[in-house]
Amino acid sequence: MPDVVVIGAGMVGAACAYYAAREGLSVTVVDRASVAGGTTGSGEGNVLVSDKEPGPELDLAVLSCRLWTELAAEAGEPGGFEHEPKGGLVVAESDEVLRALTELAGRQEKSGVATHRVTADELAGYEPHLAPGFAGGVFYPQDAQVQPMLAAARLVRRWPGVELRTGTEVTGLLTERGRVTGVRTGAGDIPAGAVVNAAGVWAGEAAALAGVELPIMPRRGFILVTEPLTARADGRPLVRHKVYTAAYVTNVASDSEGLETSAVVEATQAGTVLIGASRERVGFDRTVSLPVLARLARQAVGLFPVLADVRAIRAYCGFRPYCPDHLPVIGADPRVSGLYHACGHEGAGIGLAPVTGLLIARLLTGAVPELDLAPFRPDRFTGAAA
Amino acid sequence: MTRSEVAYDLAVVGAGPAGLAAAGVAARAGLRVALLDAGARVGGQYFRQPPDGFHATRPGALHHGYARFVRLRDGLGDTDVLLGHRVWAIEPAVGGGFAVHCLKGGRERAATVAATRLLIATGAHDRVLPFPGWDLPGVMTAGGAQALLKGNLVVAGRRVVVAGTGPFLLPVATSLAAAGARVVGVFEAGGRFTLAPRALTRPGKAAEALGYGRLLARHRVPYKGGRAVVAAHGDGELTHVTVARVDAEWRPYQGGHETIRCDTLAVGYGFTPQLDLVAQLGCEIGADAAGVPAARVDRHMRTSAPGVYAAGETTGVGGADLAALEGEIAGRAVVADARGVPAAAHPAAVRTEARRRRLAAFADALLRSYPVRDGWTSWLRDDTLICRCEEVPYGRVKEARDLGAADARSIKLLARPGMGWCQGRICGEAVARLAGEAPGPPRRPIAQPVRLGDLAAMNERTSDDDA
Numbered sequence: 001m002p003d004v005v006v007i008g009a010g011m012v013g014a015a016c017a018y019y020a021a022r023e024g025l026s027v028t029v030v031d032r033a034s035v036a037g038g039t040t041g042s043g044e045g046n047v048l049v050s051d052k053e054p055g056p057e058l059d060l061a062v063l064s065c066r067l068w069t070e071l072a073a074e075a076g077e078p079g080g081f082e083h084e085p086k087g088g089l090v091v092a093e094s095d096e097v098l099r100a101l102t103e104l105a106g107r108q109e110k111s112g113v114a115t116h117r118v119t120a121d122e123l124a125g126y127e128p129h130l131a132p133g134f135a136g137g138v139f140y141p142q143d144a145q146v147q148p149m150l151a152a153a154r155l156v157r158r159w160p161g162v163e164l165r166t167g168t169e170v171t172g173l174l175t176e177r178g179r180v181t182g183v184r185t186g187a188g189d190i191p192a193g194a195v196v197n198a199a200g201v202w203a204g205e206a207a208a209l210a211g212v213e214l215p216i217m218p219r220r221g222f223i224l225v226t227e228p229l230t231a232r233a234d235g236r237p238l239v240r241h242k243v244y245t246a247a248y249v250t251n252v253a254s255d256s257e258g259l260e261t262s263a264v265v266e267a268t269q270a271g272t273v274l275i276g277a278s279r280e281r282v283g284f285d286r287t288v289s290l291p292v293l294a295r296l297a298r299q300a301v302g303l304f305p306v307l308a309d310v311r312a313i314r315a316y317c318g319f320r321p322y323c324p325d326h327l328p329v330i331g332a333d334p335r336v337s338g339l340y341h342a343c344g345h346e347g348a349g350i351g352l353a354p355v356t357g358l359l360i361a362r363l364l365t366g367a368v369p370e371l372d373l374a375p376f377r378p379d380r381f382t383g384a385a386a
Numbered sequence: 387m388t389r390s391e392v393a394y395d396l397a398v399v400g401a402g403p404a405g406l407a408a409a410g411v412a413a414r415a416g417l418r419v420a421l422l423d424a425g426a427r428v429g430g431q432y433f434r435q436p437p438d439g440f441h442a443t444r445p446g447a448l449h450h451g452y453a454r455f456v457r458l459r460d461g462l463g464d465t466d467v468l469l470g471h472r473v474w475a476i477e478p479a480v481g482g483g484f485a486v487h488c489l490k491g492g493r494e495r496a497a498t499v500a501a502t503r504l505l506i507a508t509g510a511h512d513r514v515l516p517f518p519g520w521d522l523p524g525v526m527t528a529g530g531a532q533a534l535l536k537g538n539l540v541v542a543g544r545r546v547v548v549a550g551t552g553p554f555l556l557p558v559a560t561s562l563a564a565a566g567a568r569v570v571g572v573f574e575a576g577g578r579f580t581l582a583p584r585a586l587t588r589p590g591k592a593a594e595a596l597g598y599g600r601l602l603a604r605h606r607v608p609y610k611g612g613r614a615v616v617a618a619h620g621d622g623e624l625t626h627v628t629v630a631r632v633d634a635e636w637r638p639y640q641g642g643h644e645t646i647r648c649d650t651l652a653v654g655y656g657f658t659p660q661l662d663l664v665a666q667l668g669c670e671i672g673a674d675a676a677g678v679p680a681a682r683v684d685r686h687m688r689t690s691a692p693g694v695y696a697a698g699e700t701t702g703v704g705g706a707d708l709a710a711l712e713g714e715i716a717g718r719a720v721v722a723d724a725r726g727v728p729a730a731a732h733p734a735a736v737r738t739e740a741r742r743r744r745l746a747a748f749a750d751a752l753l754r755s756y757p758v759r760d761g762w763t764s765w766l767r768d769d770t771l772i773c774r775c776e777e778v779p780y781g782r783v784k785e786a787r788d789l790g791a792a793d794a795r796s797i798k799l800l801a802r803p804g805m806g807w808c809q810g811r812i813c814g815e816a817v818a819r820l821a822g823e824a825p826g827p828p829r830r831p832i833a834q835p836v837r838l839g840d841l842a843a844m845n846e847r848t849s850d851d852d853a
Contacts, residue, residue: 009790035790041799149799153789166792227807227835270776270802275838288666288831290477290487290844297841308839314809315831 002028002163004364005183005192007170007206010040011350012342013198014152015357018071020196021159023365028190029156030183032169036149038200039349042318044223044264044276045148046242047351050088050140053104054111056375057327057348060355062112063370065142067354071155072146081151082269088143088242089118089126091134091303098135101246105138114141129238129306143242145266148350170199173209173339180210180338194364196340201284201321203329203343207378210336214329215381216344218284218319221277222292224300225314226307228271237267243303263299265307273310275300277347279320286317322346323381330356330376332363340364341378394420394466396720397486397501399473399663402430403706404698404713405507406458411717413463417724420499421462422471422488428459430509431533432706451706458710468499474834476504476663484693487844489834496840503693503720506664506681507713510657510699513678514812515758516772516780517765518617520653524624528558528654541565547627547646549573549615550654552756556598556609558652563605570648571608573629575636575655576756578611614638616765618651627651636761655758657703658815658825662833664700667691671827674702675750676757678815679827685739686729687716695720704749711742763820772820773813775806783820794821807835 004020006013009031017027031037047068052058072079092098105115116139123130123137156164165187172184174191182191197214199206207214229238244264263275278292293315301308323329323344333339340363342356355371362369396412398405401423409421421428433455471488479485479500486499512527519525526534528550535541546567548559555572563569602609616638617628631642661671664681669689672682680702687695697716698709715738722729729735766772768781778801786800794817797803803817804810809830810817818825 034792034796036799037793037796041796149796150789153786153791153800157789164790166790224838224841226838270805272805286829287668288475290475290831293831294841294844297838301838301842308842309837311835311837312832312841313807313835314805316829 001182001191001193002026003193004028004196005030005190005194006196006198007183008038008198008200008203009035009152009156009164009166010038010198010200011036011148011152011353012200012345012356013196014156015353016196016198016342016360017162017357018155018158019354019357019361020364021161023361025161025361025364027162028165028192029162030165030168030170030185030190032167034166035156035164036152038202039318039320040148040152040200042316043148043221043347043350044266044274045146045151045350046264046347047144047146048088048140048242048348049108049113049142050090050138052108052348054107056372057352058108058111058113059371060328060352061348062142064352064355065144067358068144068146068351071354075154075158079146079151080154082147083144083151084146084269085142085144086241086266088140088244089123089137090140090244090246091123091130091137092246093134095135097246098137101138115139116141127240127243127304129304130243131303131305137246139241145242145268146350147269151350170206170209175210178337180336194338194340196342196360198342200343200349201319203321203341207333207339207341210333210339212333212335212339212378213382214341214343214378215324216321216329217281219322219346220280220282220285220317220319221347222289222296222315222317223274223276224293224296224312225316226273226275227311227313229267229273229310230271238306239265239267239273239304242266245299245303263296263303265300265303273300273307279347284319288315288317320347321349325380328352328356328376329378330359331373331378333378335379393483394418394499394501395724396420396503396505397422397484397499398505398507399423399486400430400507400509400698400700401425401428401467401469402507402509402698403432403458403710404509404700404716405430405505406462407710407713408505408507408695408697408717408720409465410458410461410463411714412720413465414461415717415721417721419465420468420501421465422468422473422486422499424470424472426469428467428469429455431529432709454710471497471499472834473663474832474836476667489836489840494837494840496843503695503724504667505687505695505697505713505716505720506667506689506700507696507698507709508660508663508700510659510703511811513655513658513758513815515655515762516770516813516816517615517762518767518770519619519624519627521771521774522618522620522624523622524620524649525618525651525653528554528652529657531562531650531652532558535561535565541567544568544650545570545648546650546652547571547573547615547629547648548652549575549613549627549629550656551575551758552654552656553752554654554656556602558654559607559609560598560601560605562652563607564601567650569605569607570646571610571629572602573613573615574609574611575614575632575759576611578609614762614765615651615653616643624649624651632761634759636759637764656753656756657699659699659701659703661700662828662830664689664694664696665828666831666833667694669694669696673824675753677824678703679825685715686719686722687712688719688723702746702749703753704746708742708745708749711738711745714738715742758819760819772816773803773806773810775808775812776802776804778803783817787821792821794818794823794826797821
């Protein structure tokens with residue numbers, strides 16, 4: 001009998017398994033599909049501190065960025081998952097936006113974020129192909145990139161105490177005197193000391209199996225992928241960092257139901273350029289929206305005019321699991337003993353996965369977590385929450 | 387982007403037998419029809435034509451039913467034939483109908499064609515199974531060899547081996563031989579194509595098969611069943627192949643290998659319907675008799691999406707006769723639906739319906755007779771490329787499976803097969819089979835690579851600005 005069953009073999013579930021196993025716990029990870037088959041396999045692999053307002057989520061992000069570097073170093077950079085601490089460049093369209101961005105950067109620094117002010121003249125030094133006319137920007141050296149599918153697959157395997165069972169759907173939870181004691185699956189019961197809900201966009205359904213409510217909903221995003229670009233004469237990619245406009249910062253925290261796009265442009269190690277991502281609340285609708293793709297393309301070309309002649313060969317969409325207050329759910333469920341949640345990370349699940357796994361492992365072993373988990377309480381949405 | 391000023395009653399995508407037949411029927415009935423094709427001339431793969439500059443003296447020599455092609459081509463009436471148009475996306479238009487987004491000509495200028503109804507007749511492409519050496523110059527698909535011959539009057543090579551499975555190998559071999567190539571053997575991994583009792587229900591087909599037999603004999607081309615090319619060899623280009631005797635599951639027998647010298651290998655394992663556009667449009671997709679995804683249509687060739695019709699290989703691989711007939715049926719249904727009268731009321735409907743059923747039954751029987759067997763995976767070595775675009779060898783696919791990739795999509799996410807230029811059109815089915823899955827319908831929101839500048843210039847619908 002494993003000490004812990006983790007529901008979901010995405011990035012967050014893999015990180016929970018990794019850190020729990022590192023503490024000596026035996027872990028079984030179950031997923032009804034495959035490793036990295038959900039939102040993990042539909043995103044970009046962002047590890048960002050730049051896009052977060054100071055507060056509990058930024059505290060998570062700063063620690064998690066460091067953990068990503070450790071995870072990569074442990075297996076020898078880039079960790080078997082293309083960890084690339086390339087840094088992020090946020091550019092401002094106008095002096096007014098630049099002032100707001102600079103002010104934000106000043107507040108972020110107090111949370112441990114490294115920032116460099118970049119003047120309009122210095123922008124080309126960071127990104128030679130950036131369109132002219134930007135008022136300036138801020139460079140965030142901690143922003144990084146990972147290949148999230150490989151990261152999930154490799155981390156779940158890094159400790160021998162982890163067993164991965166794919167194609168295994170959780171159909172119910174085992175309970176004993178009100179305590180969760182394992183999971184029921186299509187392939188039989190798996191009794192365990194504790195259950196971690198890392199079911200991503202389906203985490204609300206997993207919680208419902210225990211009779212508790214978790215308001216996790218999908219927020220759709222489209223990503224455009226270009227043809228692989230051949231290496232440039234200087235051996236450096238066309239786009240060197242994660243580059244986006246300051247409008248992105250307002251969109252991430254937005255409550256708008258409608259479509260928002262602010263293209264984040266970056267090169268990958270496969271030679272393609274990724275352009276993401278839109279944000280829409282349309283449920284689990286996978287219907288392709290050409291106007292959304294057109295808008296992403298327009299913004300990408302606006303940032304890098306040279307991209308106009310580069311071809312898009314692919315587009316895909318994914319669903320970010322989000323909570324009404326845009327904070328993740330991390331912690332023991334006070335309503336059901338034995339049940340832990342690690343979900344609701346919205347678009348930051350890859351970046352925040354290690355810190356989430358670490359904190360959950362602390363709780364599972366009775367140790368003191370590195371951060372205050374009160375803002376991420378699973379019962380914060382219910383009226384009865386004290 | 388320039389919006390087309392002409393709104394058509396019908397846009398037909400694909401100018402093969404099905405598209406030609408449908409466009410002709412609809413145009414002759416008075417509808418405004420646009421016929422779009424990526425190629426430089428009409429005919430599709432089956433009626434592929436040499437460029438005019440070739441001055442082919444007997445353009446029909448390479449084709450069965452050339453007279454029928456001429457009839458279809460000359461029956462297009464007032465159809466606007468838009469050649470060199472590659473459709474990269476179709477979307478429902480504001481206020482009904484569809485916007486067909488194209489890239490025009492060699493310089494890929496963006497263009498949009500507006501139409502009330504759509505017929506998707508985009509045909510099929512060769513099914514490819516990877517094997518050691520399949521990426522060598524000199525190895526081509528059977529369809530590719532045939533296309534080179536028909537389209538450019540190029541004899542694909544001087545010493546040719548034809549291999550794979552299915553009756554299509556026969557016309558490839560005979561037309562190459564007739565054009566002067568030395569076809570040193572046709573190797574069918576399944577059983578030899580014989581006149582199964584079912585085939586006798588289609589006298590035309592049986593005669594065609596008999597004709598191939600005679601032609602192969604005349605050119606002294608050996609035709610062997612239970613044999614597969616399991617490896618191609620050469621230093622920089624193809625010089626020889628290994629042919630193995632295989633069991634019913636296509637696993638090679640011990641010691642049953644021979645080496646055959648050749649400079650060209652034409653290899654074909656059947657065809658896969660081209661479904662990018664029907665999938666984009668949200669049409670229901672089922673499976674053909676071999677379990678390969680194909681568009682679901684009713685007996686009037688209507689898909690599940692209102693206003694969208696499909697005909698030809700898009701609805702399941704069945705050959706040119708069936709495709710042309712389906713095109714005719716679809717064309718009549720479009721006309722009837724445009725006029726608001728029942729499609730079945732046409733006097734020809736009963737006759738064509740019966741004929742279509744007969745042809746479809748024959749096609750299904752063929753598909754069932756020439757399935758791909760799992761033993762082909764035993765031909766693979768760890769260094770055999772599965773995906774050529776991203777250079778993913780079999781070993782990396784196995785590694786992805788060991789890492790927990792339980793399905794084709796996860797294999798793709800972890801090892802990158804299908805992520806490159808062709809977007810899995812070539813390797814997708816092989817990867818699905820390696821994952822132990824039936825090949826699934828495509829999910830390609832962008833059916834053709836499109837410049838970001840063109841995408842950016844698309845008119846934005848006001849509804850999205852308001853959102």
